[in-house]
Amino acid sequence: MAAKLAAAEAAEVTIIARGPHLAAMQANGLKLISEGIETVVHPRCVATPEEAGPQDAVIITLKAVGLPGAAPQIAKLLGPETAIVSAVNGIPWWYFYKFGGEFDGRRVESVDPGGEVSRLLPPERAIGCIVYPAAEVAEPGVIEHTYGDRFTLGEPSGERTPRIEALAKALVAAGFKAPVRPKIRDEIWVKLWGNLAFNPISALTSATLDVITAPGELRDLARAMMLEAQEIGQALGVRFAIDVDKRIAGAAEVGAHRTSMLQDLERGRPMEVEALLGVIVEFAELTGRPAPNCRTVLALLRARARAAGCL
The missing domain is CATH 1.10.1040.10 (N-(1-d-carboxylethyl)-l-norvaline Dehydrogenase; domain 2)
Structure with a gap:
C-alpha cells in the first residue's frame, strides 16, 4: 500500500519500521515486486512516531497481537482529527462501537484486554479496512505481492464521511480498488x-x-x-x-x-x-x-x- 501510494504520488507517505527492514528502506528505498514488475520508491522511513509527527491518517498494518503493545506509540501520531485505519486481520478492537442493540459499546477482550487499546486509540477515530492482497517481505526492504488489489473501507457507523471519501480517493489513485461499504462488519x-x-x-x-x-x-x-x-x-x-x-x-x-x-x-x-x-x-x-x-x-x-x- 505504501509503495503504490508513494509511486502514484497519491499521498505524502511516511513509513514507520524497525530493524533491518527500516535500514534497507532508508538505504535503498522500498522495492515492490508485483506481477513480475519491480518498482522502487523512496518514501520517508522513520523508526519512531516522534520522528513522523501527527498524521492525517494512521494505517495500522501490524499483526493484531502486537497492537496492545504498540498502542502507546501509535497514540503519539494522533492529531485532533487523525483517523485510525485498522488494516488488521480479525475482529478489531472497535467492533462494538456504534454497533447498536444489547452489545453496543461492549469491549472485545480477546483483542482489547482490559480496554487499554480503546483508551489509547478511541474507537470514534477508527475506519475499518479489510486487506485482500497477499504479500510478504521477501527480504528487508523488498515486498513481494502475489495476489489481490482491494482494500474495502467502512465507518463503524456506516456513514459515508469526508475522511473515508478522501482515503478511498487516494487508494484508487494509487491503483487499488477501495469500495466504501455501509456494513463493514x-x-x-x-x-x-x-x-x-x-x-x-x-x-x-x-x-x-x-x-x-x-x-x-x-x-x-x-x-x-x-x-x-x-x-x-x-x-x-x-x-x-x-x-x-x-x-x-x-x-x-x-x-x-x-x-x-x-x-x-x-x-x-x-x-x-x-x-x-x-x-x-x-x-x-x-x-x-x-x-x-x-x-x-x-x-x-x-x-x-x-x-x-x-x-
Missing part, C-alpha cells in the same frame, strides 16, 4: 471467515492454501469451523453475502500461499491466535453457540504457539 466477517480456519490449520499442519482447500479432511475441517462461525456471526446480525463453498473456492484461487500465521510460526513471531480464532470462541460464549471444532482447534493452536514461543 459484514465484510470483516467474510475475510475472517476464511482466516479463522485456514490460518490455524496451516499453522498446525504447515499446509499451504491450495492443500487446505483441496477436497479432503483439511477442507472438511475448515468448512466445519466456518459453518460454526457463520452461525455465531448471524447471531450478531452479520449477513454473509456468499456461501461457505464459494468462500473456500475464493481462497483456493490464491494458490500455494503460506498464510500469514504459518509465516509467523516459521519465523518465530507471535501469531494472531486470539484475533482470528480466540475471538470466535469469545463470541460463541457471548451468543450461546457451542462451536466444538473451533474450540478444539483453538486449544491445539494455543499449545502449538506456546511450544514454539509464538503466543
Whole structure:
C-alpha cells in the first residue's frame, strides 16, 4: 500500500519500521515486486512516531497481537482529527462501537484486554479496512505481492464521511480498488471467515492454501469451523453475502500461499491466535453457540504457539 501510494504520488507517505527492514528502506528505498514488475520508491522511513509527527491518517498494518503493545506509540501520531485505519486481520478492537442493540459499546477482550487499546486509540477515530492482497517481505526492504488489489473501507457507523471519501480517493489513485461499504462488519466477517480456519490449520499442519482447500479432511475441517462461525456471526446480525463453498473456492484461487500465521510460526513471531480464532470462541460464549471444532482447534493452536514461543 505504501509503495503504490508513494509511486502514484497519491499521498505524502511516511513509513514507520524497525530493524533491518527500516535500514534497507532508508538505504535503498522500498522495492515492490508485483506481477513480475519491480518498482522502487523512496518514501520517508522513520523508526519512531516522534520522528513522523501527527498524521492525517494512521494505517495500522501490524499483526493484531502486537497492537496492545504498540498502542502507546501509535497514540503519539494522533492529531485532533487523525483517523485510525485498522488494516488488521480479525475482529478489531472497535467492533462494538456504534454497533447498536444489547452489545453496543461492549469491549472485545480477546483483542482489547482490559480496554487499554480503546483508551489509547478511541474507537470514534477508527475506519475499518479489510486487506485482500497477499504479500510478504521477501527480504528487508523488498515486498513481494502475489495476489489481490482491494482494500474495502467502512465507518463503524456506516456513514459515508469526508475522511473515508478522501482515503478511498487516494487508494484508487494509487491503483487499488477501495469500495466504501455501509456494513463493514459484514465484510470483516467474510475475510475472517476464511482466516479463522485456514490460518490455524496451516499453522498446525504447515499446509499451504491450495492443500487446505483441496477436497479432503483439511477442507472438511475448515468448512466445519466456518459453518460454526457463520452461525455465531448471524447471531450478531452479520449477513454473509456468499456461501461457505464459494468462500473456500475464493481462497483456493490464491494458490500455494503460506498464510500469514504459518509465516509467523516459521519465523518465530507471535501469531494472531486470539484475533482470528480466540475471538470466535469469545463470541460463541457471548451468543450461546457451542462451536466444538473451533474450540478444539483453538486449544491445539494455543499449545502449538506456546511450544514454539509464538503466543
